[in-house]
Amino acid sequence: MEQLRIIIIGATSSIAKHCARHWVCKASNMLLVGRDEERLAITAEDLRARGPQADIRTITVDFLDGDGIDSLVANYSSDGAIDIALVAHGHLPDQVAAQSTLTDCKNALMVNGVSPAIFMEALSKHMEPAGKGSLAIIGSVAGDRGRKSNYIYGSSKSLVDRYAQGLQHRLAGSGVHVCLIKPGPTLTAMTSHLLGTGMKLAPVEDVAISIVRAIEERKAVIYTPGKWRLIMLIIKHLPRFIFNKLDI
């Protein structure tokens, strides 16, 4: 039986929670990192019921505090090498509102872009010497091309995308696997207000399964559901004069 050490950032997010449920039976140790203590406790209870053998802890941290994040990761890796790290936090801003309230705009850029980058950097720093483990980051199809309906969220996710790419380059050959996950619209707490707007949302269970599999197979970049690779390939290559006429 595997005895994995797993750290999950944004552990109360729907996608992270469902991944954790897959991993918990193989875990000896899990650290759930989040912002809301009460919700972390609820997630931890759920995982303990599913995997009573695992030692599950929770911790809150300021998601923009570089030093705090560094010492949190340093602490966790000092007890043993990390096998899986998942950076999954995010917040879908109201694009129109954030265009007029620039504090919202800034906050969205920070929490969706800068914060995951700091976590990735901290995790790389402590995983590289161990020479093993998977570092998985949740990006988004929205990061592939800026669109008027969500470029604030999209551009922060594209920061995540480039950052992961850089880490993949740096850590190639180090034994640490960096996996960038690009989900399409998924039915989660973050998107529940989109229900009934005609947008097709993928079940979070399916997205979680493909993430777990991508990590096992040490994939570099995955789209989930897989059809989004093709959709985004087309959108990325649409000539501007067509693209600018689209209401997307």
Added chain:
Amino acid sequence: MVTISSWGRLEQPEHELRPLQHRSSLASTLRDGAPGLPFGMGRSYGDVCLNPEGTLWTTRSLDNFIRFDQANGIIECEAGVLLKDIQELIVPLGWMLPVTPGTQFVTVGGAIANDVHGKNHHEYGSFGNHVERLLLCRTDGEEIECGPGMHDDWYAATVGGMGLTGVISRATISLRRIETPWMTVESIPFYSLEEFYKLADRSESDWEYTVSWIDCVAKNDRRGIFFRANHSLAIPTQDYSTSRRNLVFTPPISLVNRLSLKPFNWAYFHSHRLRSGEKEMHYQPFFYPLDQIQNWNRMYGPRGFYQYQCVIPTENREAAIAALLDETTNSNSGSFLAVLKTFGEKPSSGLLSFPQAGATLALDFPNRGKATLDLMQRLDVIVGQAGGRLYAAKDARMTAGLYAAGYPNLDQFQPFRDPGISSALSRRLLGS
């Protein structure tokens, strides 16, 4: 607004969906949407889970386990957890839900609110009999914890209370031990109702699960297949693997129709007759045969279908069940998933619970408009005269009179209603 149908797919009314995200923040969501209705998987057949033009508070995000006591077989979870999630967690560890309906794709909240039953009613009663505690969130923000020995009145109103007493946010359920995930199943063909009752009554002491399929198309004899089962004590050598199929589109007409019913029923009877006898079966296909075809309800076509399930008290069962089946056969409306079973004496926990000692008959009718409604009205007369009642979780059309006659505790239930909750069914049968 989003269109939402129940499992019978009779209508596609518009609803506003408001997901209940976290059990810590229920109160504020409930205040905003009232009057609304808690909604789980939408697996009830009629309008008990619908609130047209109103709010549905969807409970599927409340899907966390809270505690699993492996030593004593007690599980506590949020109300949006599926029975499937529970079974998958506990079965490998030698536990099982004591009562489970014919699908595992229902939420715990829905199972309590409809006080669902299974094939082992004579041994284990209904789902509510195993609920030790539940937490009810009222739309005014009040939280009431109840169960046997704690606010018994609220517990009795909420089990089988169709979601009308508040939103169930969490529940504690006691489990039963199993030796293996396998079942020893015996199937026996029968050729008359007398034979069925004899088999049913004789099997109750030695077999935990009993149920029968009955051919309600064949005119000459009342043939059927009687199934009885116990949990296996040893794991058989065979393997079990699931493969779920999906009915990916809705056929333009019902696949269950006058032309198909006779051959369907004939083939079902004879294929089971030829394979009758004892065999080992994994619990999943035994409990949940229809779960193997996703969206099987689409086979009734775009107009959907009615389910009609009644229970007739033991003293009147012979005559009434025979009359119900004759009426169905003569109408040529037929039914493919006709199920006949006996309920035991174990009293249900809920004021409005469906199960009571007697025989229960479940029929499915493709929606053919007035002809189908007229047939069910004729069935209502038989049920009413026999002192029986209909199952609200399957109903879309009974009259308030028949409901009140079948559920004498209705007046006692009314004071426990949450004024911020209303459903199509409650407006039809309970006046608001």
